[in-house]
Amino acid sequence: MSRERLEALREELKRQGVNGFLVPRGDEYQNEYVPPSEERLAWLTGFTGSAGLAAMANDHAALFVDGRYTIQAQQEIGDQPLEQQDLNPSAIAGWLCDNLKAGDTLGFDPRLHTEPGLAPLKKRLAEREIGLQPLESNPIDAIWSDRPAPPSGHALPHPETFTGETSDAKRRRIADRLEDKRADALWLANPEVCAWLFNIRGSDIPHLPVALSCAILYRDGSATLYMAEAAASSALREHLGSGVELAHDKTGLFDAARRQHVARIWLDPLLTNCWTLQQLRAMDLELIMDRDPITGAKALKNPVELAGSRAAHERDGAALCEFLAALPDAVDNGVADSSFGELEAVALLRAKREQREGFTDDSFDSISGYGPNGAIVHYRVSPESSLPMKAEGIYLIDSGGQYPDGTTDVTRTVALGEFSEQARDHFTRVLKGHIALATLRFPTGTCGEQVDAFARKALWDAGLDYAHGTGHGVGSFLSVHEGPQRIGKVSTGVALEPGMILSNEPGFYLTGQYGIRIENLIFVKESDQYPGFLEFEELTLAPIERKLIDKLLLTPMELEWLNNYHQRVRDTLMPLVDEKTQAWLQQATEKL
Incomplete structure (x- = not known):
């Protein structure tokens, strides 16, 4: 076709x-x-x-x-x-x-x-x-004759119990930044920054709980918000209050800028499309091109958001453990007729998450890769590509959930049966890189690109590497991939700051054989022991495959970290899982 x-x-x-x-x-x-x-x-x-x-x-x-x-x-x-x-x-x-x-x-x-x-x-x-x-x-x-209709879902208020700050307080805080720029207004080009600023969520985009929207914020903290008329319920209007005007046509934003006598408007050129710039230039506005201040503000999670993320990760970790505990039997039962494969594994994990309070959606399409498909870094399983799984080899599952109190993203690599010693070596080197980053202490002002090599060194020692970043930012019931922070080889110039949530996900991929990745979400916090230094704390709670670890390759410090992490996983999740999973969890978190 x-x-x-x-x-x-x-x-x-x-x-x-x-x-x-x-x-x-x-x-x-x-x-x-x-x-x-x-x-x-x-x-x-x-x-x-x-x-x-x-x-x-x-x-x-x-x-x-x-x-x-x-x-x-x-x-x-x-x-x-x-x-x-x-x-x-x-x-x-x-x-x-x-x-x-x-x-x-x-x-x-x-x-x-x-x-x-x-x-x-x-x-x-x-x-x-x-x-x-x-x-x-x-x-x-x-x-495109059969092009789907544009989405028209409802936008919903996201309560302060999850956000930790009212929309009015956020608007006034960001409006103060306009004074510094001598700007009359800020153009909000992206639904994610609108979702954060106005404390709203929606269902217009798969896996991303936002309503399609853009807005203008003025110096007094008032705003004009564009979204489809069908999205704006009476509850939303009441939530937004008199300080936020709604427009149901994008031209309404430009009309509002004229009414507000906007002469200088701040916008992020990386988020604002060319068509919008054409319209603003046609109005003879002075454009102040700089990074959107909201992108950086929403990356710094407040105590309520961090507490919510911890709670979401506990429920999500329990669901993942129930999936991992059920996986061997599901594989064994499906071996005879090849009835259990990568696609069925995705459905099983989704069913486990759906049983957990607040689950609304996957945070992205699960990467469910058995054997050679695991070596495809962002593999997307389909009915045509789904491999039947057997009680042998290696399986990689990268998945996450959206909950009102947090967004999760976790990868585990599982030994379903016999595997090569080479795979054990590769897995242990990935684990060493994961631990190196998890235990890193670094001075304030350090950027993600400055710590990336710590996660790669054990692989580099063996002449190996991986072709993706080591860590991406994660939102609070928003995008599972959120900027501006990241950890990777590419320079960002963005310092890691307390409250930022990132992934820690080194990996290795042997084309045609298997993929290995170990991913936890972590957040940046101030060091209690060393003023002026920062550290990471784990959010993700799920066992790391002990069968794939070569204990002789681990240092005493690395072994201590692994055993302490598994003890925390066991203590936290044991009361949250069913009896069968409790037995599995006990074994999966035994000390090495």
Whole structure:
């Protein structure tokens, strides 16, 4: 089908008078997760990963993905006439320059791109005299005959018992920052920052509990909030109060800015799409381009949010343990007729989470990879790809839940039966990296990129590595991938601060054989013993596979950490799980 779609897109591009087109994986809000109506990349190419871009250039087409998705993309695009390339600005620009000629024009949807995102490409194309043209309408929408309708779910108040701060207090706190910038208003381009500022949640996007929205915050703490009329219930209006005006058309935001006599508006160029900038510039506003202050503020969880996260992780850990305890029998029972596989494992874990108080959704599509599928870093199981599981080899399950008091994300690697000594070595090196980061003490002002190597050293010692970051920020009943903090090789310039929640997830992947990852969520806290230094504390509670550990590779300190962690897991979760799981938990947390 995608061959026909690629050809139909070429015809539409000819009709719109351009020679090429960019198809990003995202929506007008720059969300990582998008509603079905915005899944243009998947519709066109079949690639379902959370990061990617397709490019059309005359008679050629390419799909650009990063190292997490190399194998997945190969499987999903099959024999389509799509070149697979590395997802980086240089590679994209180089490919386009090779397949377009001077005088050609590359079209793009200005609602789906930001100016900083396009800047490197624009420069390279200009050097080759290739035009970059914003299009009035997205050509894919013209040929996507059965495109799903846009979401229209209700937005709901998120109570102070979970947020720890009222929306009015948050708006006044952020409005104080406008004074420092001499800005009249702040443009809120993203539903996540709106969800945090107004203490609202929704169900418009799978796995991300937000309502599609954007807003303007003024210097006095009042605001104009855009969302679909169907989303705004009477309860929401009462929650927002008289300080927040609702607009049900995006042009209402621009009209409100005129009424409020806004002359200088602060916006984040990394979150604000090109189309919005076009509209604001047409109003002759002075644009103050800088990082959104809300993104950093919501990363610093207050005591109520941290307490909620701890509670959510206890319930989630209990669900995960019940799944892990039930897994061996499920595999054994399904061996004869191959009736239990990766897909059934996802359903079993989901059923365990659904039994826990407050569970609303998975925080992302579970990565359930047995054997060679575990080596696909962001593998997405489907009925076609699901492998039957046997009582042998290694299984990787990366999953999480959304609860009103917290968002979880945890990966465990499980030995279902016999495995190689090489796998034991790889697993133990990943564990050593995990412990190195978990036990790290570092001075205030340290950035994530400065601690990344601690998680990789044991692998590097053996000439091994992994092609993904070590840690990402996590929201509070918001996105499981939240900035600005992260831990990885790429420089961010963002210091780790008390209250930030991150993942700790080193891994190793042997193509065609198995994948290994150990992931806990951690939060940054001040050191009690050393003023001016910071440490991490574990949030995730679940046993780490003891069978895969080579005890001789662990130092006494590493062994002590593991045994102490398992003791805490046992003490905390034992009262929360069923009798069968209690027996399993006792064994899974025995001292090494």
